[in-house]
Amino acid sequence: MEQLATIKAVRARLATVRKAEKKIALVPTMGNLHAGHLALVQQARQISDHIVVSIFVNPTQFVAGEDFENYPRTLSDDLQLLDSLDVETVFIPTTSEIYGQHPITTIVTVPELAAIYCGACRPGHFNGVATIVTKLFNIVQPDLAVFGAKDYQQLLVIRNLVVNLNLPIEIISGATVRATDGLAISSRNKYLTATERQLAPTLYECIKRAELAIKAGASNYKKLEKEAVSTLKKAGFKPDYFSICDAKTLKSPTNQEVVILAAAWLGKARLIDNVAVQPL
Ligand code: PAF
Numbered sequence: 647m648e649q650l651a652t653i654k655a656v657r658a659r660l661a662t663v664r665k666a667e668k669k670i671a672l673v674p675t676m677g678n679l680h681a682g683h684l685a686l687v688q689q690a691r692q693i694s695d696h697i698v699v700s701i702f703v704n705p706t707q708f709v710a711g712e713d714f715e716n717y718p719r720t721l722s723d724d725l726q727l728l729d730s731l732d733v734e735t736v737f738i739p740t741t742s743e744i745y746g747q748h749p750i751t752t753i754v755t756v757p758e759l760a761a762i763y764c765g766a767c768r769p770g771h772f773n774g775v776a777t778i779v780t781k782l783f784n785i786v787q788p789d790l791a792v793f794g795a796k797d798y799q800q801l802l803v804i805r806n807l808v809v810n811l812n813l814p815i816e817i818i819s820g821a822t823v824r825a826t827d828g829l830a831i832s833s834r835n836k837y838l839t840a841t842e843r844q845l846a847p848t849l850y851e852c853i854k855r856a857e858l859a860i861k862a863g864a865s866n867y868k869k870l871e872k873e874a875v876s877t878l879k880k881a882g883f884k885p886d887y888f889s890i891c892d893a894k895t896l897k898s899p900t901n902q903e904v905v906i907l908a909a910a911w912l913g914k915a916r917l918i919d920n921v922a923v924q925p926l
Contacts, residue, residue, distance in 0.1 A: 647729045649736045653785050656737050660698070660786065663734075668695035672788035674779060677701040678718040678833040679727050682823040686792045687731050689820050698786050699728055700737040702744065707774030718833055737786070744781060754780045756806045762896060764799050764909060764918065767886045772803050779804055783813055790816040794823075796830050798905060798920040802896065822919070824850070830919045837915035846912055848881045853906045853921050856890065860904065863926040867899060874908070883910040893922050901925060 650656050663670060671694035673686050690697045701724060708714035721738070728736055753773050759765065760772035783791070793801050805817050823831045828850040829843075838846055852874040859870055867890040874888040886909040893903040904925060909918045 647725075647733055647736060649725065649738060651738055651740065652743060653739070656698070656735070656785055659735060660696075663696045664787075669790070670694060670696045670698060670786065670788045672782060672786045672791040673697060673699045674782050674791065674793070675699060675701055675724075676703045676717065676833070677724050678720050679724045680823075680831050680833065682794055682796065682820075682831045684727060684731065685823050686794060686820040687728070687733060689818065690790070690792045691731070693818070694790060696734045698735040698737060698788065699733050700739075700782055700786070702737075702739055702778070702782075704744075704774060704778040705741060706745075706750065706777060707771050709768045709770055712768070713834075713837075718836055737782075744778070750777070753777050754807060754811075756803045756810070759799065759803050759806060759896060762799075763887055763889065763907060767909065772800070775800055776803055776807050780807060780811070780813075783808075783815055788815055790818055792818045792820055795819045796822040796832065796919065798907060798922075799896065802894075828854075830917070832917070834915050834917070837913065839913060842882075842913045842915065845881055845883075846915075846917060848878065849883065849908055849910055849912075849917050849919050852877050852888065853908055853919055856888075856906050857921050857923045860890070860906075860923050860925050865925070867904075878908075878910050883912050885910040886916070899925075 671690035673690055675683050703717050705714055754776040755773045756776055765772045793804060801819055808815055808817055827847040829847045856870045856874055871888050871890060875885050878885045888908045890899055890904050890906050892899050893905040903922055905920050905922045907920045
């Protein structure tokens with residue numbers, strides 16, 4: 647496994663890989679790798695010849711007052727895990743390698759999607775994501791890139807930018823990995839106390855309840871949303887949103903596929919989760 651810190655070194659290595667006509671997959675991460683990330687790497691392994699994992703805690707996607715400074719950084723554990731999966735290249739740039747010494751003056755944005763749900767709660771977050779992902783795409787120039795479906799809105803932002811900017815990169819989504827009690831695995835679960843960790847699966851339970859109702863023919867989505875918000879509040883969550891919306895646009899649902907999207911604070915952890923569902 648090659649560990650590289652500069653854009654120049656990544657480009658040089660991948661030029662050789664490309665010459666050998668190998669298919670390159672990128673798995674972008676912010677490190678603190680868990681079972682969810684490892685599943686993305688394993689998925690990339692099935693469909694590519696050379697895997698690049700990037701580890702970069704991207705400052706521009708953190709909003710003022712968020713956990714950028716305290717975001718868990720576990721580089722040596724991460725490298726061991728990636729080595730055990732025979733990852734070919736790990737890209738671990740510094741902030742100045744990515745953004746230079748000057749304030750950034752070019753931003754990539756997918757304005758409509760970036761302004762709603764998590765974008766409304768975390769203004770500027772998706773511009774930071776779209777910008778870093780575009781940079782990584784330009785540096786690595788992968789044939790495909792794998793992102794977790796847990797970050798559903800992020801996945802849509804990335805799918806849109808790839809289409810809109812004509813980037814020849816296939817975007818693959820990896821299924822959400824869950825603990826046995828249903829909680830979606832996330833680096834931020836570390837912020838939960840033991841008591842909160844017991845309560846945390848309530849978020850997924852509310853989503854599953856709404857999913858079952860929709861599958862059984864319920865069409866009053868506002869009622870389902872209200873019931874879920876009320877259950878979450880009673881359990882001690884502070885919901886940012888619980889919404890049933892069109893799975894492709896995140897706008898008002900039609901009779902196409904919908905996605906049940908939820909974000910809620912539990913103590914210091916902001917949990918997000920979703921399930922896509924085909925109405926009856
Ligand atoms: O999902 C993440 O971990 C990050 O948002 C990403 C895609 C690596 C960009 O920093």
